[in-house]
Amino acid sequence: MPSPAQWAGQVLFYVAAAGVTGLFASWPTWSRLPPDQAQITIAFAHGGARKEACRKLTPEEIASLPAHERRPSDCRRERVPLRFELVLDDRPLLARTLPPSGLSRDGPSQLYEKLAVPSGRHTVTVRLADSGRASGFDYESRFELELRPRQNLAIDFGPDRGGFFVR
Amino acid sequence: MTSLRGIVRAGFDRAEALLGCAFPPAWNPLLNLGALGFFFYWIVVGSGIYVYIFFDTGITQAYASVEYMTHEQWYLAGVMRSFHRYASDALVIVAVLHLLREFGQDRYRGVRWFSWVTGMVVLVLVFVAGITGYWLVWDELAQYVAIVTTEWFDALGIFGEPVARNFLAPSTLDSRFFTLMVFIHIAVPLIALVVLWVHLQRIAKPRINPPRGLALGSFVALLVLSLVHPAVSQGPADLATVPDEFGLDWFYLAAYPLLETLPAPLTWATALFLAALALAIPWLPPMRMARAARVDLANCNGCARCFADCPYNAITMVPRSDGAPFAAEARVDPSLCVRCGICAGACPTAIPFQRARALSPGIDLPDLSIAFLRERVEAEGARLAGRGRVMLFGCGEGVPLEGLASERIGVVRLACSGQLPPSFVDYVLARDLADGVLVTGCAENACHARFGVAWTEARFARSRDPHLRQRVPPERLRTLWAGRLGRGALEAELRAFARSLEALPPVAPPRRAPGSREPAEVHRA
Numbered sequence: 001m002p003s004p005a006q007w008a009g010q011v012l013f014y015v016a017a018a019g020v021t022g023l024f025a026s027w028p029t030w031s032r033l034p035p036d037q038a039q040i041t042i043a044f045a046h047g048g049a050r051k052e053a054c055r056k057l058t059p060e061e062i063a064s065l066p067a068h069e070r071r072p073s074d075c076r077r078e079r080v081p082l083r084f085e086l087v088l089d090d091r092p093l094l095a096r097t098l099p100p101s102g103l104s105r106d107g108p109s110q111l112y113e114k115l116a117v118p119s120g121r122h123t124v125t126v127r128l129a130d131s132g133r134a135s136g137f138d139y140e141s142r143f144e145l146e147l148r149p150r151q152n153l154a155i156d157f158g159p160d161r162g163g164f165f166v167r
Numbered sequence: 168m169t170s171l172r173g174i175v176r177a178g179f180d181r182a183e184a185l186l187g188c189a190f191p192p193a194w195n196p197l198l199n200l201g202a203l204g205f206f207f208y209w210i211v212v213g214s215g216i217y218v219y220i221f222f223d224t225g226i227t228q229a230y231a232s233v234e235y236m237t238h239e240q241w242y243l244a245g246v247m248r249s250f251h252r253y254a255s256d257a258l259v260i261v262a263v264l265h266l267l268r269e270f271g272q273d274r275y276r277g278v279r280w281f282s283w284v285t286g287m288v289v290l291v292l293v294f295v296a297g298i299t300g301y302w303l304v305w306d307e308l309a310q311y312v313a314i315v316t317t318e319w320f321d322a323l324g325i326f327g328e329p330v331a332r333n334f335l336a337p338s339t340l341d342s343r344f345f346t347l348m349v350f351i352h353i354a355v356p357l358i359a360l361v362v363l364w365v366h367l368q369r370i371a372k373p374r375i376n377p378p379r380g381l382a383l384g385s386f387v388a389l390l391v392l393s394l395v396h397p398a399v400s401q402g403p404a405d406l407a408t409v410p411d412e413f414g415l416d417w418f419y420l421a422a423y424p425l426l427e428t429l430p431a432p433l434t435w436a437t438a439l440f441l442a443a444l445a446l447a448i449p450w451l452p453p454m455r456m457a458r459a460a461r462v463d464l465a466n467c468n469g470c471a472r473c474f475a476d477c478p479y480n481a482i483t484m485v486p487r488s489d490g491a492p493f494a495a496e497a498r499v500d501p502s503l504c505v506r507c508g509i510c511a512g513a514c515p516t517a518i519p520f521q522r523a524r525a526l527s528p529g530i531d532l533p534d535l536s537i538a539f540l541r542e543r544v545e546a547e548g549a550r551l552a553g554r555g556r557v558m559l560f561g562c563g564e565g566v567p568l569e570g571l572a573s574e575r576i577g578v579v580r581l582a583c584s585g586q587l588p589p590s591f592v593d594y595v596l597a598r599d600l601a602d603g604v605l606v607t608g609c610a611e612n613a614c615h616a617r618f619g620v621a622w623t624e625a626r627f628a629r630s631r632d633p634h635l636r637q638r639v640p641p642e643r644l645r646t647l648w649a650g651r652l653g654r655g656a657l658e659a660e661l662r663a664f665a666r667s668l669e670a671l672p673p674v675a676p677p678r679r680a681p682g683s684r685e686p687a688e689v690h691r692a
């Protein structure tokens with residue numbers, strides 16, 4: 001049977017163990033962003049144009065194919081990389097060339113980026129080229145924004161919605 | 168690696184000794200880490216089942232349902248939630264301590280690699296379960312965990328679309344994702360339980376329940392913590408806002424700030440390297456082990472005592488293969504044998520009195536045989552002189568024995584205290600090789616080979632075969648389970664024992680049967 005001193009020692013141990021467990025279960029605290037900053041999250045997945053245009057097969061070429069593989073045209077799967085730019089208040093903040101995903105490079109290009117910016121009024125311009133053109137862009141949007149501290153502004157892209165849009 | 172092990176082991180030795188001041192050996196928390204892990208696991212499961220009754224898996228309902236539990240039904244569901252949280256934290260703590268202790272004790276290499284590797288798998292599963300649990304509350308911390316986790320996996324580039332896009336804005340959030348998380352949070356602990364079962368396959372009589380005193384103390388500590396400092400949610404998740412300062416559970420989420428701030432290729436490379444290192448560590452370097460225990464069928468009568476005593480399930484009893492008139496014979500699986508020699512200590516044929524033919528027990532360690540131990544005992548006994556002579560048997564994992572041998576103290580090192588057949592005590596006294604026998608080893612309840620101390624005590628107490636012979640005077644036999652820090656205690660015990668032996672009359676000459684060269688009551692197999 002433990003002595004009173006031993007019982008006291010056990011209580012001390014349990015208090016210490018519970019204290020350590022309770023303490024580090026929620027402390028020290030963590031902060032992701034300085035309090036006066038906001039965040040712009042730009043995230044989309046979009047497939048660029050095919051790298052090569054489809055070529056119409058001649059009747060001879062079609063006839064030479066096995067019956068179950070005959071098709072009117074030959075389309076290569078590979079897509080062009082996208083070019084993306086984000087300009088904040090006329091200051092380039094992000095420029096990326098986004099390669100297509102997949103082993104055959106035929107999947108959509110992806111972008112997921114978080115940018116910490118000062119809160120307040122901003123003009124955000126986003127541009128995207130998905131046709132493989134060497135210069136210029138296929139999509140461009142300009143947003144006048146009032147970002148409050150810690151706001152997370154999400155910018156998405158969808159061709160069916162006309163290009164970039166704020167969520 | 169050896170020096171690192173030494174540092175870890177020394178730290179645990181001191182901590183165990185410190186806790187030993189307050190706890191009886193059976194209750195010492197550091198000597199029950201695995202059992203405590205199971206205990207906390209069951210608390211997590213029990214409290215989780217209760218909490219799940221009130222939990223709503225919808226995106227908007229999840230937070231509200233947890234808030235209801237925490238504030239409206241604080242006296243039961245709230246306490247259960249706190250139990251769930253803190254028992255999960257305690258589980259990680261004891262699991263990591265258990266891992267470190269086994270590392271320090273060098274019980275992760277050689278044949279023990281299996282327990283190490285499966286234990287690592289369990290640890291990973293515990294973390295997965297814990298992290299998905301934080302996700303489900305759907306508060307600011309959950310938002311942080313969800314985004315950092317998915318961003319980290321997205322960095323692999325294996326998903327057609329970034330998974331983190333699910334958490335781009337409130338409109339992108341899908342309840343089905345939540346349902347998936349609930350499924351993972353329930354399924355992973357069940358998988359962990361299966362792996363835990365596998366983890367225990369290579370040890371006999373695993374202790375999966377802590378002693379009642381320790382269990383009660385741990386339970387009350389969790390209850391008090393849950394009442395004094397209940398687990399609460401942080402602000403509700405809002406994907407349109409970056410969470411402000413929030414509390415992080417550092418037991419589960421300590422790596423998250425690093426995952427968030429360091430480049431993903433670096434964190435992935437580090438994580439994979441550490442995972443590979445953790446799995447490969449039993450072979451860094453490979454353990455050079457002595458030869459496994461070997462069965463000598465000519466002397467094995469299939470009594471199964473070695474089978475009953477082996478702490479690592481290395482021995483099985485199989486049908487007799489040599490035509491001898493016994494039902495079974497022992498068979499050793501070298502891939503399970505840790506070379507502790509407890510089997511030899513249990514063998515009824517490990518009798519040092521045996522002189523008619525070479526001493527070869529039914530089961531023995533080839534590299535530290537019973538015959539060799541007898542030679543050592545006789546050599547040490549022949550060296551001793553004067554009164555109060557002590558034959559000290561000790562294991563290599565207990566009190567350091569270096570420098571203890573003297574004119575009055577003979578020292579014989581064993582693989583484990585359980586390797587000592589009780590008949591050796593009788594032999595030492597009957598042959599007047601010493602005036603008394605002292606057996607020492609690991610601290611009580613901390614035997615390096617699990618059962619060496621317990622079996623030795625039981626054999627000496629004549630409650631477990633092979634029994635110590637009745638004719639051994641109790642005043643001439645002592646045990647001291649002092650552990651590696653017990654050198655001072657052992658020296659003091661040796662002095663006190665020698666003094667008490669001096670006060671006793673000389674050892675009585677053994678009775679001999681007429682015409683026999685051996686004492687009359689020699690064990691026969």
